[in-house]
Amino acid sequence: GIQVEQSPPDLILQEGANSTLRCNFSDSVNNLQWFHQNPWGQLINLFYIPSGTKQNGRLSATTVATERYSLLYISSSQTTDSGVYFCAVEARGQETSGSRLTFGEGTQLTVNP
């Protein structure tokens, strides 16, 4: 099946710093989503971005589907940004499974005050 690799696995920042999280995937995808898992375990939707670039406040994301990677940018980080960031993809050719997602292992982000 499709492989999803996220880097870095861990990231520690000072408040106000910028960061880039990367997601590589091994095959063509129909769908790609970025999530933030907060300390209570809730997966919060950040972006639905199978291709192109989107921005939402201090966050933006870019997916280059032809090169099989996506980037999540966090600018002016805040302590509330702490948590685990997951990239998840829906592989092509698995339509019998609906929009089933395959997740990466996540990036654990810690933002210190």
Next chain:
Amino acid sequence: GAGVSQSPRYKVAKRGQDVALRCDPISGHVSLFWYQQALGQGPEFLTYFQNEAQLDKSGLPSDRFFAERPEGSVSTLKIQRTQQEDSAVYLCASSRGAWGPEAFFGQGTRLTVV
């Protein structure tokens, strides 16, 4: 409802006990998924429903795991004769159409088997 709702939030079960986890998807969403998340890992797919039809159960780890969605809305994941390796967070997600586009997750049920 406004979002995907799961209950209970936490469940402690003695080894060998049966448990039932409930998921209330976003109203009108056709697709419903169950995922299992072990500590420190990303969620892993268990099973998929399109309305009341269970179209994919390839991720269920054993025949002790059973899921249903009889009326195409609320779903229940049942685990029989729980074992310690079943301890995990169980996440439910729903999406509007048969093929997405975007999945929305519930808060999860943290199952601990002692």
